Amino acid sequence: MGADQPVLESDTRSIAIISDIHGNIRALDAVLADIAAQDVERVVCNGDLITGSAHAAEVVARIRTLGIPCTRGNHERYLAEMDDPADAKWRAANWTPTQHDYISLTPGQHAWLRELPELLWLCDGPAPLVMTHGAPGNDSARLTAQTPPPEWRNLFADFPAGITLVGSHLHWFWQTAQSDYRFVRTPSVGLPLDGDVRAGYVILRRNGDGWRAEHRRVGYDLQTELEAFRASDYYQASGIVGHLFWEELRTARWWLMPFFAHLRHLCNISNAAPGGFGYSHEDLAAAWQTFDHSQYPEYNPDQGAFPDAN
Numbered sequence: 001m002g003a004d005q006p007v008l009e010s011d012t013r014s015i016a017i018i019s020d021i022h023g024n025i026r027a028l029d030a031v032l033a034d035i036a037a038q039d040v041e042r043v044v045c046n047g048d049l050i051t052g053s054a055h056a057a058e059v060v061a062r063i064r065t066l067g068i069p070c071t072r073g074n075h076e077r078y079l080a081e082m083d084d085p086a087d088a089k090w091r092a093a094n095w096t097p098t099q100h101d102y103i104s105l106t107p108g109q110h111a112w113l114r115e116l117p118e119l120l121w122l123c124d125g126p127a128p129l130v131m132t133h134g135a136p137g138n139d140s141a142r143l144t145a146q147t148p149p150p151e152w153r154n155l156f157a158d159f160p161a162g163i164t165l166v167g168s169h170l171h172w173f174w175q176t177a178q179s180d181y182r183f184v185r186t187p188s189v190g191l192p193l194d195g196d197v198r199a200g201y202v203i204l205r206r207n208g209d210g211w212r213a214e215h216r217r218v219g220y221d222l223q224t225e226l227e228a229f230r231a232s233d234y235y236q237a238s239g240i241v242g243h244l245f246w247e248e249l250r251t252a253r254w255w256l257m258p259f260f261a262h263l264r265h266l267c268n269i270s271n272a273a274p275g276g277f278g279y280s281h282e283d284l285a286a287a288w289q290t291f292d293h294s295q296y297p298e299y300n301p302d303q304g305a306f307p308d309a310n
């Protein structure tokens with residue numbers, strides 16, 4: 001499976017796109033059951049299978065067993081970059097959830113995750129369709145209604161007219177259609193951040209020379225997932241950052257980004273500082289003592305700037 005050959009037949013008419021499962025096996029299984037009842041031909045996954053809730057290995061096993069074509073998200077990239085012993089930043093206290101996933105995944109799972117492509121051509125033909133986690137060449141790009149037109153033009157310069165690009169990463173559904181391209185940003189299966197705790201995914205159905213996106217939400221046993229997460233070794237090992245993931249799962253609101261904005265402010269570290277995303281347990285504990293989540297707005301990425309955090 002390469003980035004240059006379409007992975008689906010050009011006459012495919014319906015595709016379920018899941019993404020951002022983040023170790024939440026109950027949300028994934030509920031979404032897969034919903035997809036099975038929706039008259040959909042194919043299922044694909046747009047990255048971030050791991051880190052968040054406590055079941056990364058189970059999620060990877062499920063996706064592999066089902067043979068679901070998958071791109072690499074930023075969280076899978078972190079796992080590969082942790083191999084570099086010269087890079088001390090990955091041993092910092094804020095990376096404890098990823099460190100735990102690193103040791104709990106099997107060698108076969110590591111190898112499979114490392115081979116995932118950054119971008120997948122899904123269909124060619126009259127309704128070309130391509131999928132990548134953030135934006136082409138940047139798995140952490142935030143494409144929103146705030147993204148300026150020149151950036152969009154650059155982004156689509158190398159794609160054929162009429163392309164539909166599917167992105168993810170922000171855990172918040174959004175779409176835009178221009179004369180020569182369409183962009184669909186998927187919601188999150190396992191860690192929604194738009195205030196709706198139900199699992200989210202998208203179904204694309206062929207609509208002439210394009211695709212019509214249906215945003216679906218699926219209720220599941222969140223309470224049991226929260227309890228299993230809280231009782232896990234992963235939660236115990238993950239410290240404050242693991243707890244922030246737990247709060248995001250519980251509330252479907254942003255906790256990590258405003259926390260890291262607060263932490264940067266406390267430590268007087270700018271976004272541009274080398275190694276600025278590596279903190280000690282003492283840094284995290286001091287920030288947690290003074291972090292008041294209620295002062296952060298429930299912001300919509302399409303309606304305002306993010307706090308100063310990566």
Ligand SMILES: [Fe+2]
Pocket residue numbers: 020022048073169170171
């Ligand atoms: Fe994600």
